[in-house]
Amino acid sequence: MGRYLRTVSLAMKSLMLHKLRSGLTMLGIVFGVFSVIAMLAIGEGASNQAQQQVLELGATNIIVVSKKPAEDAPAAGSSGAFILRYGLTRQDYRILSKTLKNRIGGIVPMREIVLDVRHIDRNLSARIVACTPDYMEMNHLKLSTGRFLSDKDIRDRSNVVVLGSETAERLFPTENPIGSTIQVQSRAYRVIGIMQNRTASAAVGGSLTAQDFNKDVYMPLDTFQARLNTGDYIVKRTSGSFSAESVIYNQITLRVLDRNDVIPISESVRETLELTHGAKNDFDVVVPLELLKQADQLRNIFNIVLGSIAGISLLVGGIGIMNIMLATVTERTREIGIRRALGARRWDIIEQFITETVVLSSTGGLIGVLLGLFTPTAFGLIKFVVTTYVMDSGTTSSEMGRMFIGMTPQIAWWSLPIAFGFSVVTGLFFGVYPARAAARLDPIEALRQV
Amino acid sequence: MLTARLINLHKHYDLGSFVVKALNGVSLDIPEGDFLAIMGSSGSGKSTLLNLLGGLDRPTSGQYILCGQDVAQMTDDELSAIRNSRIGFIFQSFNLIPQYTVVENIQVPFHYRPGYPPISPLDEARSIELAEQVGLGDRLDHRPFQLSGGQQQRVAIARALVNDPAIIMADEPTGNLDSQTSIEIMRILKKLNAEGRTIIMVTHEDEIAEQAKRQIHMKDGLIAGEGIFRG
Numbered sequence: 001m002g003r004y005l006r007t008v009s010l011a012m013k014s015l016m017l018h019k020l021r022s023g024l025t026m027l028g029i030v031f032g033v034f035s036v037i038a039m040l041a042i043g044e045g046a047s048n049q050a051q052q053q054v055l056e057l058g059a060t061n062i063i064v065v066s067k068k069p070a071e072d073a074p075a076a077g078s079s080g081a082f083i084l085r086y087g088l089t090r091q092d093y094r095i096l097s098k099t100l101k102n103r104i105g106g107i108v109p110m111r112e113i114v115l116d117v118r119h120i121d122r123n124l125s126a127r128i129v130a131c132t133p134d135y136m137e138m139n140h141l142k143l144s145t146g147r148f149l150s151d152k153d154i155r156d157r158s159n160v161v162v163l164g165s166e167t168a169e170r171l172f173p174t175e176n177p178i179g180s181t182i183q184v185q186s187r188a189y190r191v192i193g194i195m196q197n198r199t200a201s202a203a204v205g206g207s208l209t210a211q212d213f214n215k216d217v218y219m220p221l222d223t224f225q226a227r228l229n230t231g232d233y234i235v236k237r238t239s240g241s242f243s244a245e246s247v248i249y250n251q252i253t254l255r256v257l258d259r260n261d262v263i264p265i266s267e268s269v270r271e272t273l274e275l276t277h278g279a280k281n282d283f284d285v286v287v288p289l290e291l292l293k294q295a296d297q298l299r300n301i302f303n304i305v306l307g308s309i310a311g312i313s314l315l316v317g318g319i320g321i322m323n324i325m326l327a328t329v330t331e332r333t334r335e336i337g338i339r340r341a342l343g344a345r346r347w348d349i350i351e352q353f354i355t356e357t358v359v360l361s362s363t364g365g366l367i368g369v370l371l372g373l374f375t376p377t378a379f380g381l382i383k384f385v386v387t388t389y390v391m392d393s394g395t396t397s398s399e400m401g402r403m404f405i406g407m408t409p410q411i412a413w414w415s416l417p418i419a420f421g422f423s424v425v426t427g428l429f430f431g432v433y434p435a436r437a438a439a440r441l442d443p444i445e446a447l448r449q450v
Numbered sequence: 451m452l453t454a455r456l457i458n459l460h461k462h463y464d465l466g467s468f469v470v471k472a473l474n475g476v477s478l479d480i481p482e483g484d485f486l487a488i489m490g491s492s493g494s495g496k497s498t499l500l501n502l503l504g505g506l507d508r509p510t511s512g513q514y515i516l517c518g519q520d521v522a523q524m525t526d527d528e529l530s531a532i533r534n535s536r537i538g539f540i541f542q543s544f545n546l547i548p549q550y551t552v553v554e555n556i557q558v559p560f561h562y563r564p565g566y567p568p569i570s571p572l573d574e575a576r577s578i579e580l581a582e583q584v585g586l587g588d589r590l591d592h593r594p595f596q597l598s599g600g601q602q603q604r605v606a607i608a609r610a611l612v613n614d615p616a617i618i619m620a621d622e623p624t625g626n627l628d629s630q631t632s633i634e635i636m637r638i639l640k641k642l643n644a645e646g647r648t649i650i651m652v653t654h655e656d657e658i659a660e661q662a663k664r665q666i667h668m669k670d671g672l673i674a675g676e677g678i679f680r681g
Contacts, residue, residue, distance in 0.1 A: 444507060
């Protein structure tokens with residue numbers, strides 16, 4: 001042990017003789033290690049962002065959504081009263097809640113439609129979400145003031161609504177909305193609660209569109225069915241044309257009690273629904289847990305790709321070290337000769353030069369790790385510069401732009417020892433050749449060198 | 451008591467198209483406490499002989515018995531161990547390690563002792579004592595470039611003595627020094643010899659060689675004669 005300490009301290013002495021050269025050689029490794037850590041932190045941040053979004057959907061949830069079947073779409077140009085019938089039905093809801101009664105913690109049907117909502121002279125296009133009280137908890141929504149829908153509201157078909165934070169702000173910029181009324185398609189509804197602000201969820205896997213809960217208006221499901229969905233269809237008038245849809249539920253969310261049950265239950269849900277829907281292909285089962293697994297896979301891909309790119313710079317750093325060490329061996333031929341004459345074995349010489357290389361590369365690695373810890377700070381700075389000077393409102397609102405703004409690199413702690421370890425291995429690998437070259441020198445020849 | 455014995459030593463260098471016969475059968479006895487000067491013109495084989503004696507090289511044929519061991523057929527590692535423990539080197543151009551201080555240079559042979567024992571306080575004391583003996587007690591932390599040639603050569607002598615070797619090999623020890631400093635260095639070598647150490651020295655200067663107990667002359671890879679030949 002003491003012997004290796006001695007070898008290391010002698011190596012440091014030799015490296016300190018050429019401080020600038022050693023420092024510059026080290027830089028290659030410093031930046032190599034830094035970029036490995038930074039790249040992995042960015043990959044980790046991006047995948048965490050994706051995972052967070054999936055988790056907001058609920059890892060124990062199974063979301064069954066109605067899907068407009070492609071073959072039933074109205075032909076282009078056709079107008080008039082065309083009623084489109086598709087999606088989840090009351091029967092589906094009954095079957096699912098009955099058959100899965102013991103294995104699920106909750107089931108929430110939901111109907112949504114975008115309609116105009118009004119308060120006096122303020123007008124706003126909002127997503128009307130007709131649902132049951134469990135909807136709030138299942139979607140991890142939080143109440144700001146007032147109360148959410150209750151079972152009594154459902155039973156009584158009360159004319160009440162709960163507003164998303166943005167809807168509330170836009171319709172009631174100055175007054176307190178609680179107790180006021182809003183109008184939806186000529187009927188009035190009393191506001192009983194306001195939700196907390198919540199970041200929009202991104203679109204997931206094509207079946208779930210991006211949801212911005214802040215623009216929602218929540219309404220008791222039965223109230224909706226009685227007042228807006230009379231005859232089970234809704235007529236939408238938009239600038240001259242109108243269309244009608246007949247959808248009972250847009251979405252049925254099931255919460256599974258045991259996480260291990262999620263996948264099997266989702267399969268039986270799919271099978272059950274296929275029995276009644278047949279080949280209509282008008283529903284989809286979204287399993288956030290499956291998406292979570294995909295996000296995990298995505299993270300691995302990210303890590304491997306980004307890590308290898310960063311690894312190249314580490315490789316370049318290693319070649320730089322090897323280059324300098326080869327030059328050093330040539331320059332120190334005489335020293336090698338002296339040491340051999342004084343009794344150094346070939347192995348002692350190999351050990352000396354490998355130690356010098358490893359000391360150089362691991363010091364660089366250590367500095368790189370320390371620099372790597374500042375990745376989030378550095379990224380924040382880049383983000384600030386980019387958002388202030390490069391991006392305009394268009395790019396900011398694009399999918400990529402939102403992802404960039406929403407992302408914070410997260411240092412993967414496991415990457416620190418790994419990146420450091422790679423710097424040591426790089427030193428070992430690229431140190432072997434110069435060290436062997438040094439040890440192969442004939443002591444007589446080496447001493448003759450001037 | 452013999453320190454070293456050379457029996458019919460040959461050294462040939464195979465250069466592909468022809469063979470250089472650097473040594474053609476040298477036999478020599480070096481008793482303990484000898485002070486031998488090897489002389490000869492360049493190409494006479496004196497450097498080759500010194501390299502063999504110093505264990506830096508192996509003979510093509512013949513025997514070299516050093517302190518009772520046949521060194522001629524040893525492996526590279528074994529030769530390294532012999533150089534470390536039995537032989538002390540003094541070179542014409544001092545050959546100190548530039549990044550090390552005086553004490554550290556004196557201690558270099560410690561790093562390569564068989565089994566790598568740590569440098570003990572006793573070793574520390576010995577290296578400082580040797581530095582004092584060669585008159586550098588006040589320069590322990592100086593680096594080679596801060597020393598004069600004579601001082602550097604004295605560091606080299608201290609280094610050669612640190613593992614208490616049986617033989618000291620001196621290759622033109624005064625070759626790079628002025629006459630005054632040369633006298634000092636020779637005084638130290640003679641003192642070491644008087645203390646009982648065997649010294650083998652290569653030189654081409656008669657007045658340096660004269661100070662040894664015995665002189666041999668090399669020619670064409672053979673010992674041409676012993677003693678001082680003036681003129």
